[in-house]
Amino acid sequence: MTHIFTNARLINPETQTDKLGWLRVSNGKITETGAGDAPESGIDCNGKCLAPGIVDIGVKVSEPGERHKESFRSAGLAAAAGGVTTMVTRPDTMPAIDTPEVLEFVTRRANEDAPVRVRPMSALTRERQGREMVEIGFMLDAGAAAFTDCDNVVADNRVLSRCMTYARSLGALVIGHPQDPGLSKGGAATSGGFASLRGLPSVSPMAERMGLDRDLALVEMTNVRYHADQITSARSLPPLARAKANGLDVTAGISIHHLTLNELDVGDFRTFFKVKPPLRSEDDRLAMVQAVADGTIDIISSMHTPQDEESKRLPFEEAASGAVALETLLPAALRLYHAGALTLPQLFRAMSLNPSQRLGLNTGSLTKGAPADLVLFDPDAPFVLDRFKLHSKSKNTPFDGARMQGKVLGTWVGGRSVFPVNT
């Protein structure tokens, strides 16, 4: 099976180019690309953008345990509609994904129901309790993409050092949530004038820097491959840059919310804006956008976290954290493009190429031989987001009613169209 995309604005994160051209796909792989007019007619992209599909690290699909919040079916449809071709799912389910048996269940459910690729991550410690490491070897054999206890920080340094040492021997990637557990306890907002006026329990961004410093020290000790799931404050950037300069195998991510929203968006206690870590100051946000541009921050992800209405319709400090974002990741990221802060190739380096490379996948580029995981989008098409039109079962998006620009026109996984559903 061969088809050709013509008259497309090819966004290539590897060459950092954004040029009109064509792209040929056969047997699920990209076989040829070229500039200018295509040699034959095919799918006319009308000059819209064709980019490698997004590889989203840290998607919460609430299976097993809370399928009413999100299933592989609903998350997969949301991903396809959002241009996400690989969901790297989180293990903070109920029960946690901490045995090969649970991992197999998840893999089977994903294969049955999700129209996009799914790469599940494993917990780092049993039940994410921070006491005993999971069977890292078995989990790798069963297909675990990485190891993380998500927002449960492994507080015991000895436990974490052993996990890292063991993971190092198998070449496994450990993902940390840099946060000092003592300092950040109970924090629902970033400390500062705004949180204090609202009377919310708050946490200093320094808790993130302390968590990162601790993790980096252990990385230096164990030489493990390490990724910080979310670096969201300016104070964390110097140690991160230093660790990279010193040759540690370290990368860092950030959620799209921390790049496009700030603490003031919480307004009068709007719980859809409660995420973990909490939204930061505008100064921090600007510093993080710059860090993505210069590559200090490697990866942008959705941190898709479905929550039902009940768990959000509570007083702010009691409400659950997290936001759904598979479908809003691209249009929100395009705000940074329209604002002139990042180019499209820079955005797709952070959303497709880097996450793919970090996990050792071969997707995320438009290079010959790569799987034809593609997203076609119109970066300019304006719309007003209606949360009830999202494919996710949970509708907890901070962008409800927001004016956005950028619509996904089509998504392909391995050359097969997964969005829109009927073409």
Add this chain to the structure above:
Amino acid sequence: MTFRQKHLLGIEPLHPDEIRSILDLADKYADQNRLPVQNEKVLAGLTQVNMFFENSTRTLASFELAGKRLGATVMNMAMQASSIKKGETLVDTALTLNAMHPDLLVVRHPHSGAVNLLAEKVNCAVLNAGDGRHEHPTQALLDALTIRREKGRLHRLSVAICGDIAHSRVARSNIHLLGKMENRIRLIAPPTLIPAGAANWGVEVFDDMAEGLKGVDVVMMLRLQKERMDGAFIPSTREYYHRFGLDAAKLAHAKDDAIVMHPGPMNRGVEIDGTLADDIHRSVIQEQVEMGVAVRMAAMELLARNLQVDQPKGVMA
């Protein structure tokens, strides 16, 4: 007279003219409350429900009396004891109550923002009687009325707010109110009890009583809220009293006619010297309680007026 609010959720949303409107009306009620016969009927036929999710004696009594003096039907619901224990959420409780068509809902809750959330879900007017560390608007209004009556004005005064500011909704509401009315505000507390970012609120921050109290017109003491503290913020209450408790020696740094205020309940010997608290020449603590009833009468009357314009009773908005 200007008052356009549907709810009284905090001081932050109020315009200075709205604050003046409440205080002017409250002034009238304060005088009227001293007369032997009370037969005001402006809230006759309206139902006031006091929903307290947190212990309270004085605020609850004050709201109850205010409603009764204006002729409202008043019902008290002690929420710690009821449905919350059975697992009902705040919003469900609110909807249940809403179905009974109250006109005025007075709410106190231990979490910041809970009253805002509740106000979104009901049709009646909601009065915040204190939510977490967020706001306690009627307390700030009664403090303002007390100051205005004592000092003859509510602007260009220097006011020191001392003590546990971090955990105090009273402090936040007062900072909003006194700031809106163009007063100088000083916060005096050990650094652990000064909330992060307070220096950006347009206030001066001190950690020394002698320095902070220099030349102020009003000294507002706050209660050390041990029940809201998660761990230790100060080494001991005796060290706290020594450094931050208000006594005659520290008060001597303020103006000679400076008044002493406290929202109550007081911890004598912790944040304030007992003799000083009882000194009728300096302490206006009893007046604050008296003004509390008047201010709550005024706030409820103004909200009730807007209620009648907006929505006839029993009709869903």
